[in-house]
Amino acid sequence: MVKAYLRYEPALAFGVITSTESNITYDSTGSFLLSAALDSLAIWNYRQGILSKLLSSSPRPSHSLAVTSIAASSSGSIATGHADGSVRLWDVAEGCCVATLNGHRSAVTALRFNKQGSMLASGSKDCDIILWDAVSEAGLFRLQGHRDQVTDLVFLDSGKKLVSCSKDKFARVWDLDTQHCMQIVSGQNSEIWSLDVDPEERYLVIGSADKELHFYQIKLDAEVGEDSNKWDVLKQFGEIQRKSEDRVATVRFNKTGSLLACQVAGKTVEVYRVLSDAEAKHKAKRRIRRKKEKVVAKAETDENTNGNAETQQLVVIVSDVFKLLHILRASKKISSIAFCPVTSKGSLATLSLSLNNNMLETHLVDDSKITKTHAIELHGHRSDIRSLSLSSDNTLLMSTSHNAVKIWNPSTGSCLRTVDSGYGLCSAFVPTNRHALVGTKNGTLEVIDVGSGTCIEMVEAHAGAVRSVVNCPDGSGFVTGSADHDVKFWEYQLLEDSKQLTVANTRTLKMNDDVLAISLSPDGKYVAVALLDCTIKVFFMDTLKFFLSLYGHKLPVLCTDISSDGALIVSGSADKNMKIWGLDFGDCHKSIFAHNDSVMAVQFVHNTHYVFSVGKDRLVKYWDADKFELLLTLEGHHAEVWCLAISNRGDFIVTGSHDRSIRRWDRTEEPFFIEEEREKRLEQMFESDMDYSNDRYAPREDLPEEGSVGLPGKKTQETLTAADSILEAIDIAEEELKRIEQHKEDVKNGATSQFQPNIMMRGLSPSDYVINAISSVHTNDLEQTLLSLPFTDALKLLSYMKDWATRSDKVELVCKVNAILLQTHHNQLTATPSAKHTLTVLKDILPKKAMGFKNTIGVNNASMEYIKELMSMRSDAPFRDAKAKLLEIRLKQSKHDGRKDGPSKRKKKKLKVSSENK
Structure with a gap:
C-alpha cells in the first residue's frame, strides 16, 4: 500500500521591518509608511509603531518574489515591483493584489505614478521602460534605448513626458504621445542613481556617483534660440558640490518643493532649502553687490574692471536657489528615504529613513535642527537570527541575535519581550517555561526571566563560544558544548534567600577538539558530541564512558539529533550531506546529498522518523529517515537558513534565517504521495532548465535602436496556458457548428431526432463560448496570448467578430482583439482571398460600434461632471x-x-x- 504523508504549508512570516533591496514611501494620506518585508508589503502606522497590514504577493513565498521597488499615487493606488520582473497593483482596503503585470525580464528597479495616478512607469535591470495603464491594468508600450539598468523615473508636463536615468551615465527625455526619445542628457562621468523634479516642475536634479548634484531647468515650451534646441526640455542650470564623498543613492523633493533631500550610500542625508524666486533674486543681488565691492577694492590699480562691474546683469545661479540646510547622520547605513506628504505644524517636513539594520526612523526637519521623533525597531532583530527554541507548551518562541533576545508569540508573530544580551549562538527554555538559557559567543551563559524580560544571571561558563545548549530529559539540568573543547553538565538550583533560579556545574567532559553540537537520547542514556574533526562521539551519560565513534563526513558536523525512540541519530555537515546512523551499532544507514550548501540544522519530528533539515541554500526539506526519501521542499527564505525548531506535536515548525525573518510552516490535512512530489520536482527542474537555456543559449537580438518602442508584455506560462484554452474553445466551437449544420441537413431530409448540444459549452452558443474564453484572459496577457495563435485560428476569430460586435459589453474587447490580429497578421490577411469578405464586413460594423461606445462614454462623463457640480x-x-x-x-x-x-x-x-x- 502506498503511504500518504501530510503536507506542510507556509503560514506566517514575521521579524522583518524593512528590506534593504527596496525603497520606502508614504501613502497618499501620509498616515502610513510603506516598506518592503522581503516578498510582502508592510504598511506601518509610524506614529504608533505598529504594523497595520502585511500584504503578501503569493501564498507560496519565494526569493524571486522579493519586493524591489514601491510606488504610491496621489489617488491611493499602490504598486510594487518584484525581483522576477513583475509589477503588482494593490487594493489596501481589501488587503489583496488587484493585478499582476508581467513585462520585464529582470528585477524592477524603479516605479513612478503620474500625478493623476492613471499611468505607471516601471524601469528594470533589463534596461527597458514599460508604461502601464493603471486603470485598465494593461501595458501600453515599451521604451528601449538605455544600455544599463534603469535607476529612476519621473513624469513631466502632466504625464505627457517621462525622464529616465540609468547606470549607462545618460538621462533620457521621452515624449509619451509620439513614443520616442526627444532628448539625451549627458555630462555625468559616472552612473546616475536617482533624479527628481519639484512639484512646480521648474527644476530637475540628478544624483550620480560623482561629487556634484546636477540641476536642470525644465523648459516645456522652449523658445527657439541660437544656443538652444526647440526640442530640448532640460536646460543645464548648474552643479552644487556635495559634502559627502559617497555616491548618491536617492534625491527627493518634499511635497511643497521647499526642501531637497540627498541620501548617499552611507549614513548621511544632506537636506537643502529651496528658496523662492524673490529670495533667490535677493541672494543674487547680494552676491553681485559683494562681487562689486571686491572689484572696487581693486579699482585703484585697474580702472577698467570697475567699468565692467557696473554693467553686470542680475543672473540667478543654482547656488542662489539651493542652500544647504542640515546634514542628518544616522546610526547605521541608510537604505532609503521618503518625505511625508503631510507637513506637521511647526516644522518644514517629516523625513523617514530605512536603515540596513532592519529599522525605520522618522525625523522632523526644522529651520534650526532635525529631531528624531519615531522609530520602529521592536518588531525585528538588528541582524540575522542564530537560534530558535520553543517552550514546552509551544506558546512561546525565543530567538537570539548578535545583541538581543526576543520572545515571540508563534501563533500571531507578535514580539512579547526584548532582552539585551550578548551574541547568542544557542538557546533553550527551562522546563518550567519561566526562564530561558542563552549561550553566547564570548562563552557566557545567560539566565533570562521570561516574565519580566530581564537577564537575572550571567555565568562565565566556557572559555570559548557556547555552541550548544540541550536540556536533560528528566528536566533536572542541561548540557553545554563549547569551542574550548569542554562538554559541561549543569543542574538547576534555587537560591534560599530569594528563591531565584541559578545554575551550577556538576561534571565536565574533556574533548580533543571544538564541540559544535550536542544531542541527548530521550531516555537519558547517551550523549552525542559533534566535533570539529568531522566525527561524532557517543558517550554513556551516567558514567561518561566512550561508546561509539561515528565517522564518514568529510567536513565538520554542524548539527545532530536523536529520534524519540533512541534508534536513529541524524547528522548534518558542511559537506552538504545528511547521514542517518543506527545508535545501536553506529552503522551508517544512508548518506544523502541533502542541500546545495552546508546543512545548518536537523531535527526529528517527535515520535516519528521524519526529519527536517535546513541549509545555506535557503531551503527547508522534509525527509523520511526510514525510506531515505525526500518528501517536501519548502521555499520562502531569501538568505541562508541558520536554525529551526519543531513543536512537540509536530503540527508546525519555525525557521530562522540570515534575512532576519522567522517563518512558521503549518501541517495541513492535505495528504500527498512521494511519487507525485517527485514528478512535480522533475517538472519544475525541466521548466527551469528550459527557461535558463532559452535565456542563456538562445541567439540574442541586437541592441535596440536609440529610443525604439516595443511590446509591453512578455511570454509567460500564463499566456501559453491562455492560448491553449482559446485554441481548445475554437476547436470545440467548430465541432459544434459542424454538428448544427449536420442536424439542419438531417431535418431537411426528414429526420425527427432532437439536437443535443455539447455539455462542455454550458448551454452557450459557439460564438459566446469563444468570446468567454477570450474574456477570461487577463488584460495585460491578451496581446501575448493572441500572438501565440497560428494564422488559421486567428482567421477563425475574425469570422466570429461580426456576432461579438452586437454585444454592447464586448465592444472594447472586440476592437482590441481585432487591432492586435490585424497588426500581427497583416501581410497574410492581405494575401488571403478568403479573408477579404470578413474584413469588409468588419470595416462597416466595427467603426460604428466603436463610435457609439465612445459617445456613450462621453455622455456618461458629461453626466458625472454635471452631478459633481450639483x-x-x-x-x-x-x-x-x-x-x-x-x-x-x-x-x-x-x-x-x-x-x-x-x-x-x-x-x-x-x-x-x-x-x-x-
Missing part, C-alpha cells in the same frame, strides 16, 4: 446662506447707523464727487 453647489449652500445673512445684518446695521448719526464723511465725499461730475 453636489458641490449643494455642499456650498449653507455657506451661501450664512453669507447672505451676514450681508443682511451688515445692511441693517449700516441703515441703523445712518439714521442715528447721519451719513459718514466717506459717503459725503462720494456724494460731493458725483455731483461735481454731473
Whole structure:
C-alpha cells in the first residue's frame, strides 16, 4: 500500500521591518509608511509603531518574489515591483493584489505614478521602460534605448513626458504621445542613481556617483534660440558640490518643493532649502553687490574692471536657489528615504529613513535642527537570527541575535519581550517555561526571566563560544558544548534567600577538539558530541564512558539529533550531506546529498522518523529517515537558513534565517504521495532548465535602436496556458457548428431526432463560448496570448467578430482583439482571398460600434461632471446662506447707523464727487 504523508504549508512570516533591496514611501494620506518585508508589503502606522497590514504577493513565498521597488499615487493606488520582473497593483482596503503585470525580464528597479495616478512607469535591470495603464491594468508600450539598468523615473508636463536615468551615465527625455526619445542628457562621468523634479516642475536634479548634484531647468515650451534646441526640455542650470564623498543613492523633493533631500550610500542625508524666486533674486543681488565691492577694492590699480562691474546683469545661479540646510547622520547605513506628504505644524517636513539594520526612523526637519521623533525597531532583530527554541507548551518562541533576545508569540508573530544580551549562538527554555538559557559567543551563559524580560544571571561558563545548549530529559539540568573543547553538565538550583533560579556545574567532559553540537537520547542514556574533526562521539551519560565513534563526513558536523525512540541519530555537515546512523551499532544507514550548501540544522519530528533539515541554500526539506526519501521542499527564505525548531506535536515548525525573518510552516490535512512530489520536482527542474537555456543559449537580438518602442508584455506560462484554452474553445466551437449544420441537413431530409448540444459549452452558443474564453484572459496577457495563435485560428476569430460586435459589453474587447490580429497578421490577411469578405464586413460594423461606445462614454462623463457640480453647489449652500445673512445684518446695521448719526464723511465725499461730475 502506498503511504500518504501530510503536507506542510507556509503560514506566517514575521521579524522583518524593512528590506534593504527596496525603497520606502508614504501613502497618499501620509498616515502610513510603506516598506518592503522581503516578498510582502508592510504598511506601518509610524506614529504608533505598529504594523497595520502585511500584504503578501503569493501564498507560496519565494526569493524571486522579493519586493524591489514601491510606488504610491496621489489617488491611493499602490504598486510594487518584484525581483522576477513583475509589477503588482494593490487594493489596501481589501488587503489583496488587484493585478499582476508581467513585462520585464529582470528585477524592477524603479516605479513612478503620474500625478493623476492613471499611468505607471516601471524601469528594470533589463534596461527597458514599460508604461502601464493603471486603470485598465494593461501595458501600453515599451521604451528601449538605455544600455544599463534603469535607476529612476519621473513624469513631466502632466504625464505627457517621462525622464529616465540609468547606470549607462545618460538621462533620457521621452515624449509619451509620439513614443520616442526627444532628448539625451549627458555630462555625468559616472552612473546616475536617482533624479527628481519639484512639484512646480521648474527644476530637475540628478544624483550620480560623482561629487556634484546636477540641476536642470525644465523648459516645456522652449523658445527657439541660437544656443538652444526647440526640442530640448532640460536646460543645464548648474552643479552644487556635495559634502559627502559617497555616491548618491536617492534625491527627493518634499511635497511643497521647499526642501531637497540627498541620501548617499552611507549614513548621511544632506537636506537643502529651496528658496523662492524673490529670495533667490535677493541672494543674487547680494552676491553681485559683494562681487562689486571686491572689484572696487581693486579699482585703484585697474580702472577698467570697475567699468565692467557696473554693467553686470542680475543672473540667478543654482547656488542662489539651493542652500544647504542640515546634514542628518544616522546610526547605521541608510537604505532609503521618503518625505511625508503631510507637513506637521511647526516644522518644514517629516523625513523617514530605512536603515540596513532592519529599522525605520522618522525625523522632523526644522529651520534650526532635525529631531528624531519615531522609530520602529521592536518588531525585528538588528541582524540575522542564530537560534530558535520553543517552550514546552509551544506558546512561546525565543530567538537570539548578535545583541538581543526576543520572545515571540508563534501563533500571531507578535514580539512579547526584548532582552539585551550578548551574541547568542544557542538557546533553550527551562522546563518550567519561566526562564530561558542563552549561550553566547564570548562563552557566557545567560539566565533570562521570561516574565519580566530581564537577564537575572550571567555565568562565565566556557572559555570559548557556547555552541550548544540541550536540556536533560528528566528536566533536572542541561548540557553545554563549547569551542574550548569542554562538554559541561549543569543542574538547576534555587537560591534560599530569594528563591531565584541559578545554575551550577556538576561534571565536565574533556574533548580533543571544538564541540559544535550536542544531542541527548530521550531516555537519558547517551550523549552525542559533534566535533570539529568531522566525527561524532557517543558517550554513556551516567558514567561518561566512550561508546561509539561515528565517522564518514568529510567536513565538520554542524548539527545532530536523536529520534524519540533512541534508534536513529541524524547528522548534518558542511559537506552538504545528511547521514542517518543506527545508535545501536553506529552503522551508517544512508548518506544523502541533502542541500546545495552546508546543512545548518536537523531535527526529528517527535515520535516519528521524519526529519527536517535546513541549509545555506535557503531551503527547508522534509525527509523520511526510514525510506531515505525526500518528501517536501519548502521555499520562502531569501538568505541562508541558520536554525529551526519543531513543536512537540509536530503540527508546525519555525525557521530562522540570515534575512532576519522567522517563518512558521503549518501541517495541513492535505495528504500527498512521494511519487507525485517527485514528478512535480522533475517538472519544475525541466521548466527551469528550459527557461535558463532559452535565456542563456538562445541567439540574442541586437541592441535596440536609440529610443525604439516595443511590446509591453512578455511570454509567460500564463499566456501559453491562455492560448491553449482559446485554441481548445475554437476547436470545440467548430465541432459544434459542424454538428448544427449536420442536424439542419438531417431535418431537411426528414429526420425527427432532437439536437443535443455539447455539455462542455454550458448551454452557450459557439460564438459566446469563444468570446468567454477570450474574456477570461487577463488584460495585460491578451496581446501575448493572441500572438501565440497560428494564422488559421486567428482567421477563425475574425469570422466570429461580426456576432461579438452586437454585444454592447464586448465592444472594447472586440476592437482590441481585432487591432492586435490585424497588426500581427497583416501581410497574410492581405494575401488571403478568403479573408477579404470578413474584413469588409468588419470595416462597416466595427467603426460604428466603436463610435457609439465612445459617445456613450462621453455622455456618461458629461453626466458625472454635471452631478459633481450639483453636489458641490449643494455642499456650498449653507455657506451661501450664512453669507447672505451676514450681508443682511451688515445692511441693517449700516441703515441703523445712518439714521442715528447721519451719513459718514466717506459717503459725503462720494456724494460731493458725483455731483461735481454731473
